[in-house]
Amino acid sequence: MEAPLLDALTADPPAAAVPWLGEAREAALDALRRDGLPDTRVEAWKYTSLRALAQRRLLRDDASAASRPIGAHVLEGIDAQALRMVFVNGRYRADLSQLPDAEGLSLRSLADTLAHDPDAARGAFVQRDGGIAEAFARLNTATAVDGAILRVAAGVQIPAPLEIVWIGAPAEADLAWHARVLIELGAGASLAVVERHVAEAAHAHLGNLLVRCVVGAGATLAWSTLQDAAPGSSLIRRSEATLAEAAQLHLHTLEAGAQFVRHDLAVDLAGDRARLVSRGVFALRGRQHADTHLDVRHLARDTTCDLVWRGVADERSRGVFHGAITIAPGADGSDAQLSNKNLLLSPNAEIDTQPVLEIHADEVKAAHGATVGQLDERALFYLRSRGIPAEDARMLLTQAFCAAVFAEVEPAPLRERLLARLGGPDGALAS
């Protein structure tokens, strides 16, 4: 496909301070120029057309990101004492961030790391085999100059959650930013990360974020994402995680704000007894489009994945859910559960869901199911017959449908934040 987007973004690529990075950038760029962006004949992009995005001419990066004023309203709702790393249009902002001086916890921006200790950033440019061939990952590898490197030393428990805030701010023109994050937990460590996407004001930027998590033996990472980016913006995220023996990853995701969203979540359960729990909701309206691709691989014995996702599409929006679980040869005793239920609130909305289960091992437990339905008319009438107006009744039922997914989220304040974002007059489900 002709892609003025790529031409604009790959012209004059950033210089690399070290040879390994230069080689990685060059290889990604070559592959990108050769293969371009996928069209809808590519299975993984069947329901998500990049045609409109490919035609856009966006600036690469925001030259003024470091100095753009950010209104106090943007960081409202974040505990003033909370540890946080704040990014504006993909660039780290030390002035808005709050970094602790905690033993065993290291937080640095990618730009700073590349400038002073580039080899420490090398892990951020490693990718799972399949991920390397992905167009936006290539674009990211070729051009990302900022992001974060997070490391928790073995045995260290970080009690308070770390907020990573991605602020989209209007610039002189719409732009594309690319950032990558590496999160490494040593054996037995624990960390909670809250990733937030918010808007300073209206804009139509493209964000391209690549996060890689390496969770050591017996370590626990809790990672929650509240995607509340600007209504006109596009956001492409690729999240990869690899879990060592008895490691745990707890993911909570709420996709709400952006106009066009693609999220690829690729998790490798690489060590025996590794466990992934994922709870997610997408709530769409207007002409929003959100595509979530889960790709979980059971690579070791007695590994567990427990995935519950719900989707709501109203007006002319479109949701796509693809949940793939592979149980590799030798991953005996694995337990894989996937449930995806969806609610269509309008005859013009569409949801496509596809669970895919591949089993190559013995003595596994696996179950998957996906449904697309509408609000229960009997329940709606029941609520209305008690005096609750039709619109409120619809909202109540829709909220209940989604809230079930977040019912067990810990800690409680995070759960309340997720639920609050769903409901209320400005909530993702309000009409």
Next chain:
Amino acid sequence: MLKIDNLHVRVAGKDIIKGLDLEIRAGEVHAIMGPNGAGKSTLGHVLAGREGYEVTGGSVTFDGIDLLALEPEARAAAGVFLAFQYPVEIPGVNNTYFLRAALNAQRKQRGEAELDSMQFLKRVREKLAVLHLKDELLHRAVNEGFSGGEKKRNEIFQMALLEPKLAILDETDSGLDIDALKMVAHGVNAMRDPGRAFLLITHYQRLLDYIVPDVVHVLADGRIVESGDKSLALKLEEHGYAWVAERKLAGAG
């Protein structure tokens, strides 16, 4: 209070109610009995405003207003309450939250001040005490995992809390053991009031041993074919519904 005049209702292309007349005055308790398929539950649903019930003729006025022109929520706010034969389970919606939302939505539609959570809970406790219900009901999702008896009791509890002018009980007695039946009857009797009317839809006479009606109607084939005092229910119990059909034929001849 309620005046139904020559009502005709069609459901899924089939005529179910075929010229029904009924008048209920404030303070009265009416019972409608009839065989399965006579149109009893259809009547309850039409009065509450359920979609899919097409009124093809006649009128229903409630306190002088055209009830059929109102949305279900407006009927509730006007004072009409339907206790469902099959109360709906609503996972994820907390019972207390639901009840407060319902009560305040009605009050708002009537232009009354909404109750804050303290005022609301006070009222809830009063009603629970009258009905001998456990608090535990409040903390669960609406009807979710409730036994048949608990669902019916929850309907009566909602009725007590919402204090309607006209309460329609659709086979509230079905599936209840004797203790639950007495409890339901007690709830209704405690609410009898010169300003309030009840319409009891039932298949069996048993309920009427505990809630004594002022008027009993027999509904058959979409019409009221016989009305009388409480002794009519006893006759029905004795002779069965075939007896009504025979009398009707004899009368017509």
